[in-house]
Amino acid sequence: MIKGYDKYSFGKKLSEVVSPARPVFSIENLIGRSDELNRIEKALFSSGRNVFIYGERGVGKSSLAATAANQWQSSDAEYLDISCSPDSTVKSIVANIASQAINTKWSSSSIVTEQATVGMKWLSYSLKSEISPTDFSTRITGLSDAIEVLKEVAAIHSDVPIVVVDEVDRIASEKEIDLLADLLKQLGDKRIELKFIFTGVGATLNEILGAHRSAIRQLETIELPRLSWDARWDIAIQALSVFNIEIPRDIYVRLAAVSDGYPYYVHLIVEKLLWILFENERMADKVTWDDYFSALDEAIVGITAELARPYELAVNQRSQDYEEVLWSTAADEWQGAYLSDMYKQYKNIMSQLEEKKPLSYEKYSSRLRNLLKPEYGEILKKGKKQGNYHYREKMLRGYIRMQAEANRIEIISKEAEATIKNYIRVPAKNVGYHRHKSQAPRG
Ligand SMILES: Nc1ncnc2c1ncn2[C@@H]1O[C@H](COP(=O)(O)OP(=O)(O)OP(=O)(O)O)[C@@H](O)[C@H]1O
Ligand SMILES: [Mg+2]
Structure with a gap:
């Protein structure tokens, strides 16, 4: 039980404080990104400059973009929000921006809209004929049309209009990326005050924009790293404190470690944790290890199939020794790991399992190499150096790690040991909790 809440009010409050399935869009809920917000603010002040946020999948790009846009879009309208798809073009993006700008105007009042668009070639036309973004986009014949449309958008939308263009990396055509770069340059040259915040998934800007980076001068590029340790536990502490629940340091440090810096995992575990506390018989005021491990089990079950599927493929093999091999890969550094180091981790893991004998180095290596194959979930890919491996999908x-921890296996990364004073080891032996084997995704 949690004091002061029935199920309905609890569920409602919970969705305000944790959101594993949608980006954060308010400054109170965006944790650990004040440096980035600061840089974005400065870029937006500077005429002709736009922002490009890039980083690995799931680190929080859309959340940063949405929060920044909410912060700096003037209060007379909502910011404009565009998602890219493989067939997005500059024309389709511009048409979508125009149609969103017009729709927000319409919803205020048609008289205001009509007045605002007097003398406008593009937007007044679209208003009268009520054409769809697709039709609208076919009328835009070239870059100069696109610029004019955006000029009109900037004039009617709001005092300080901001456009978020999410997931630019999904645009398949390189030609369109080139055009987008040209568009930004010309917007700057023509002093059209429409500010863009782009996001893209990728480790480097080159990966997303290719060699076509002529617009680089117009872009403030922000590489978004995984969340810092304190930001990870601050998310948990803050969410729990809304319900007056305390979480001991030992537990929040473990939670931070297991999340690997991905806010998605922190949100997911904390969401499950809060439901468990709510459904407990006793009145909850403090998180226990039992609560934590139950939440971890439920978080694993609730994880998106996209992430669970490769794991299942890898462990559902005839020989029942892949799961420990898989766990041993999870202690690596962000930059990838060497086979010999992973084998050390593996031996450390096996020493925690009394009933199993470790594989020889040769057998271990061959299992590990199998993890490169699609039929084993394609967990790893080869690094540039001999014997070095990376995750195909870092997330x-x-x-x-969550799987290992739910099995009471302790994985200690060098990063954790180096960063956290008095690093807490998982109290496997003294919690007196046994994992239900049925939850392990073995065949
Ligand atoms: N700074 C933050 N503080 C708290 N929660 C965050 C933060 N950043 C992201 N989140 C949460 O993490 C999850 C993933 O965030 P988001 O969708 O912004 O990531 P992304 O990088 O855009 O992911 P993708 O690459 O899949 O599009 C969401 O649940 C969001 O609520
Ligand atoms: Mg996103």
């Missing part, structure tokens, strides 16, 4: 590492 998987957090999932693998």
Whole structure:
């Protein structure tokens, strides 16, 4: 039980404080990104400059973009919000921006809208004929049309209009990326005050924009790292404190470690944790290890199939020794890990399992190499150096860590040991809790 809440009011409040399935859009809920927000603010002040946020999948790009846009969009309108798809073009993006700008105007009042668009070639036309963004986009014949449309958008939308263009990396055509770069340059040259915040998934800007980076001068590029340790636990502490629940340091440090810096995992575990506390018989005021491990089990079950599937493929093999091999890959550094180091981790893991014998180095290596294959979930890919491996999808590492931890296996990364004073080891032996084997995704 949680004091002062029935199920309905609890569920409602909970969705305000944790949101594993949607980006954060308010400054109170965006944790650990004040430096980035600061840089974005300065860029937006500077005429002709726009922002590009890039980073690994799931680190919080859309959240940063949405929060920044909410912060700096003037209060007379909502910011404009565009999502890219593989077939997005500059024309389709511009048409969508125009149609959103017009729609927000319409919803205020048609007289205001009509007045605002007097003398406008593009937007008044679209208003009268009520055409769809797709039709609108076919009328835009070239870059100069696009610029004019955006000029009109900037004039009617609001005092300080901001446009978020999410997931630019999804645009398949390189030609369109080139055009987008040209568009930004010309917007700057023509002093059209429409500010863009782009996001893209990728480790480097080159990966997203290719060699076509002529617009680089117009862009403030922000590489978004994983969340820092204190931001990770601040999310948990803050969410729990809304319900007057305390979380001991030992537990929040473990939670931070297991999340691997991905806010998604922190949100997911805390959401499950709060439901468990709510449904407990006793009145909850403090998180226990039992609560934490139950939440971890439920978080694993609730994880998106996209992440769970490769894990299942890898462990559902005839020989029943892949799961420990998989866990041993999860202690690596962000930059990838060497086979010999992973084998050390593996031996450390096996020493925690009394009933199992470790594989020889040769057998271990061959299992590990199998993890490169699609039929084993394609967990890893080869690094540039001999014997070095990376995750194909970095976010998987957090999932693998959660699995290991739910099995009471302690994985200690060098990063954790180096960063956290009095690093807390998982109290496997003294919690007196046994994992239900049925939850392990073994065949
Ligand atoms: N700074 C933050 N503080 C608290 N929660 C955050 C923060 N950043 C992101 N989140 C949460 O983490 C999850 C993932 O965030 P978001 O969708 O912004 O990531 P993303 O990088 O855009 O992911 P993708 O690459 O999948 O589009 C969401 O649940 C969001 O609520
Ligand atoms: Mg996103």
